[in-house]
Amino acid sequence: MKRLLAVFLCLASSGFAALTKEQKIFDFTVLAQTFAANYGPYHWKVRALKYDAMDLKPWLAKVEATRNDIEFLEVLIDYVASLKDGHASLSFFGTFRATLGFTTDIYDGKVLIDSINRTTQPLSRFPAVVGDELVSFGGQPVGAVIDQLEKYQTVGNPRATRRLAANILTIRPQSLIPSAASVGDTVEVEVRRAESGELEKYTLPWTKTGIAFTDLGTVPVARDASKRGPRALEIQDDSLPAYMQPIAPLLTARLPRDPEGVLNYGAVAPIYGFPTGFRLRLAGGTDFFASGTYVVEGKTIGWIRIPSFQPPSAAAAIQIFEREMAFFQENTDGLVIDAMRNPGGSVAFVEALLQRVIPFPFRTLGFEIRATNSWAQSFASVLSSARQFGAEPWIVQHLENNYNDVLQANREGGTTGSLSLNSTGSLILLPSPLAYRKPLIALADDISASAGDFFPAVIQDNGRGKIVGYQTMGLGGNVVAYDGTVYSEVGARVTQSLMTRREPVVTAEFPTAAYVENIGVRPDIELDYMTRENLMNRGVPFVEAFTKIILQEISGN
Structure with missing residues (x-):
């Protein structure tokens, strides 16, 4: 309310001035320090993009050259955009x-x-x-x-x-x-x-x-920046054991905001129309997933859409997904999983779904974490709580190993090795007894993001099924929200880790690395929805093409 009142007064009175040059420099420096202390992919960006976000001299010159607050905010955006990281972003208070x-x-x-x-x-x-x-x-x-x-x-x-x-x-x-x-x-x-x-x-x-802002107003007294830190957890996951709460903020792997104007983004309904003869099971409304079956060439094909990895209740959604997998196991010959146009969500939730489509022990993605004192304390709390809650000895041992890795990295001012962020502390996960065991393919595209990158990466890494579609967005880490600046009150979201895959990926664009960041997940079979023919025909050519692919997988060709 106080912020809204300040904005209103700023708009109503011509007597308010813009931020001073000193306040702009201070705010930019605070933002840069936030990234310096917390940004996990820093060394990867230097290596892959030849961009050093800690070289502040040219940016400070740009800040000093700004003539008004809007130009200053645009410089902040330029600075963060240079990271080429969709997790790293800024947000402003305007309602216009x-x-x-x-x-x-x-x-x-x-x-x-x-x-x-x-x-x-x-x-x-x-x-x-x-x-x-x-x-x-x-x-x-x-x-x-x-x-x-x-x-x-x-x-x-x-x-x-x-x-x-x-x-x-x-x-x-x-x-x-x-x-x-x-x-x-x-x-x-x-x-x-x-x-x-x-x-x-x-x-x-x-x-x-809405109401537009043109300047930010002058704040005459320096605000207290000493207590700045991560904001409240953005994604809640009620499937987590209680002992995991101290590191729950690390489990957010989602776009900071849903893109504007993208059709069916994060929606239960797919971007394409259903095939002829499709029989719905879950159909939206209160359902988190959409699912159903259709018959082609005498084969029954199951289909399920995962709109995001951020359900209202992860525990309830896991039960529903498991029920669907059990049905599909008994009543289909193969399965199509649609994770296109998916903004991501909870790491724990995406791993839970993977345990229900991969019927054997598998390697999940690890995370190289930008270690800080606060995260070392959080991992210590997880370890202590796991012991208190009577977690199995092998779990406690994994969590202790993770804590020691974070502690050592923090002492050295660097990043950890590849750590598990799940409640077992292990990179090897066991399947659910009701996991789907028949052939499957997973659909992904260039705006499958974050946990939407994670899901197809694990399926591909473990040889569970073909990834069909287009190279994913390449947002390969977790994201945490911060108060990015002091005077201008800009919100910042900072990537704190790098997802690590089972094996390094060779590409023409980037150094060979086992990262998802920028590299994305490259499909086994490229099938691009973004054609005018698909737009004008509700995706009929796209549906026919992926149906042909799953039929080939069923037949073993």
Whole structure:
């Protein structure tokens, strides 16, 4: 309430000044120190991207050159975006939002309209239709505008970055884009009509809601930054043993915010239509999953969608998933698991689902943690609690080994080895007795993120089934929220670890490494949903293609 009142007074009174140069420098330094103390992938970014986030001289020069608070916030965004890490992000307190009433994404390399709100943009004003191409925006080629927007949506995967930037062409929240309020009352867009090939220009009004901020106000007395630390845990997981609570913040592996304008992102319903003859079992509503079966060439195929790894109740969702696997084991010949457009969630929950689709002991992903004194204390608390709660001796031994690794890394000011973050303390997990044992494939795409990277990585590493789709987003760590600055009150989310795979991955773009960060999970079979044919036909070609693949897996070909 105090913050909202301050924003209101700032807007209502022309007497408030912007932050001073000294306050900007202080805030930037605080943000940089937060990353210096906690950012797990630091050495990987130096090695893979040739970017050193601790070289502050050029950034301080940019901060000093800013003429107002908005420019200062844009420098902060540039600094974090240079990490090319979708977990590392900033958030602002603005409620202002400008939208145009239609969404865009990149299909076959072109920016196409993929949904239109006809209440906001009636046919009489905007006769373009889904599937038409957006060619220019505000008098600039659309590609040039996407270039400018990429820094607000930078993630580990270049194609995903570009797609997410295309999504915010028509949606401008100030909580993401500090300069969002600078949009005019209207914008001119140029569209190539798919049916005729003709270029048409329209002048469309922005729909604006919320209150915009233009400066942050002057805070005359230095605020107390001595008690800054991680914010409250963002993801709750009621399936965790009580002794795991001290390290529960390390179990968040999720995009900081759901992308704007991505169709069916994190939704129970898939982006594509169901096959002919599909019989629903779980169908949304109060169901966390969607599931069902269909018959092709005499084979019964099971299908289940995992919209995210952040259910309202992990314990309840695990029971439902296990029940579905038991049904599929008795009634299907093969299984399709859809983890596309998945923002991630809880590491513990994704491992629990993996234990129900991998019917043998398997190696999960480890985490190289940026060790700090607070995390050493947290691991010590886990170990102490496990002993108090009577955990089995082998579990206590694993947890003790993990604690010693964190303690040693903290003393040396570095990162740990590859540690398990599950309640057993082990990188080897045992299957559920009801695990699905028949052939399966898992669908993933370039906006399967974080725990959405984790799930297909483990399936692929352990040879459980083929990954079908597109290279995942490449967000390979856990994320923790901090108060990123003092005067400007910017929230920061910091990646504190690196997910580590079973074996190093060789790519043309990056050094060979066993990391998920930036590298992502490369599919065994590439199948790209992002085509105009799929957009216009509710994904029929995509469904036919993955159905053919699971039939081949069933037949053993």
